[in-house]
Amino acid sequence: MQTCKALTTEDTMWSFCPNMGASVLFIVVFALTTIAHAYQAYRYRKSYSWVIIMSSLWQFLTYIFRALSIQTPASFGNYAAWFVLILIAPLWTNAYSYMVFGRLVWNYTPDRKVWGLRAQRFGVIFVMLDIVAFIVQVYGAAAASAKDAATDDVLRSLHIYMAGVGIQLFFLLICFVFGIRLWLMMRTDAIMYPHLRPALMLLYVQFVVLVLIIVRIVFRIVEYSSGLKSSIPLHEAYQYSLDTLPMFLALLMYNIVHPGRIMQGPETEMPSKNWKSIFTCGMRK
Numbered sequence: 001m002q003t004c005k006a007l008t009t010e011d012t013m014w015s016f017c018p019n020m021g022a023s024v025l026f027i028v029v030f031a032l033t034t035i036a037h038a039y040q041a042y043r044y045r046k047s048y049s050w051v052i053i054m055s056s057l058w059q060f061l062t063y064i065f066r067a068l069s070i071q072t073p074a075s076f077g078n079y080a081a082w083f084v085l086i087l088i089a090p091l092w093t094n095a096y097s098y099m100v101f102g103r104l105v106w107n108y109t110p111d112r113k114v115w116g117l118r119a120q121r122f123g124v125i126f127v128m129l130d131i132v133a134f135i136v137q138v139y140g141a142a143a144a145s146a147k148d149a150a151t152d153d154v155l156r157s158l159h160i161y162m163a164g165v166g167i168q169l170f171f172l173l174i175c176f177v178f179g180i181r182l183w184l185m186m187r188t189d190a191i192m193y194p195h196l197r198p199a200l201m202l203l204y205v206q207f208v209v210l211v212l213i214i215v216r217i218v219f220r221i222v223e224y225s226s227g228l229k230s231s232i233p234l235h236e237a238y239q240y241s242l243d244t245l246p247m248f249l250a251l252l253m254y255n256i257v258h259p260g261r262i263m264q265g266p267e268t269e270m271p272s273k274n275w276k277s278i279f280t281c282g283m284r285k
Contacts, residue, residue: 006073013069013079016234023067026244030060033251044260048099055092056251059244062086086239087141087161090216090247091134094168097209098126100202100259101175101182106270107263108186108199114178120270122178129171136164158224169217176210179203198262205257212246212253219243 004017034056041049065082072078102123106112112119140161143153186200219242223232232238 006070009073012073013076014073016236018066018070018236020067020070022236022240023063023070026240026248027060027063027067029248030056030063030251033248033255034060036255037251040255040258040260044258044264046260048096049260051092051099052096052251052254055089055096055247058085058089058092059247059251062089084138084141086243087220088134088137090213090243090250091130091137091168093209093247093250094133094172094213095127095130096254097206097213098130098175099123101179101206102126103259103263103268103270104186104199104203104206105182107268108189108196109182114181114185117178123270126171126175130168133164133168133171136167137161140164162221162224165217165220169214169221172210172214172217176207179206179210183207202257202259202262205253209250209253212250216243216246 006012006014006017034053037049037053037056041047041053062082062085065078065085069075069078069082102119105114105122106119109119114122117125140157140159140163143157143160183200183203186196186203189196219238223238
């Protein structure tokens with residue numbers, strides 16, 4: 001029987017034997033969805049789609065570094081790279097979902113508002129909040145992956161990361177409530193105007209993506225609630241089924257029902273001022 005290089009190498013970074021085949025599989029599928037998103041962004045002329053491209057690209061790089069780490073188990077750099085990337089890459093998908101939601105409000109509500117919140121302000125506010133969660137999670141994940149860090153320091157850093165995840169979850173739930181309100185508005189219009197049904201389908205995709213992100217967030221909170229030595233981090237099947245697979249499905253959903261195919265043409269775009277507009281969401285003139 002072939003020995004596990006990750007466990008037999010001196011000074012290995014791994015505490016279990018990772019599956020190389022699973023890593024290669026997700027390298028391939030994330031590469032394909034990255035290419036598809038890049039093509040769709042070009043085809044539909046949607047500049048804001050660079051955000052979802054970054055999400056799929058970071059997921060792709062996650063498994064590149066994971067595969068490299070499996071081949072070079074003593075390399076701290078490769079191990080730290082995949083460890084940090086897998087924790088923060090989904091934030092790009094989160095930000096993209098906020099941007100898509102803002103554009104749905106812009107295009108499919110009479111006054112371009114939901115509960116008094118303008119479409120452009122929704123995008124800016126929620127993306128900015130996502131950036132706050134991003135900074136907290138990056139700091140926590142990077143500190144937790146520091147080489148030779150003490151166990152107490154790692155646990156403290158993971159708690160910081162989990163606080164960032166908690167912030168992300170809180171605003172996701174708020175977005176979900178706004179989404180329900182938008183669904184109630186759009187559902188009535190779609191009955192009278194069949195051409196609005198594809199937009200309603202995109203809103204359903206939004207709900208599915210938000211649920212997938214929430215599943216992943218809850219998994220990460222449970223996983224690191226007891227630190228790195230709990231049983232969950234030692235069984236990669238949990239990671240693949242409750243983190244990697246949901247994030248791939250979220251990317252795939254946007255491939256299948258691409259916002260650029262539903263909201264076509266320059267008239268569907270929210271007006272932007274300049275580079276100060278966060279992630280091209282802009283403020284209404």
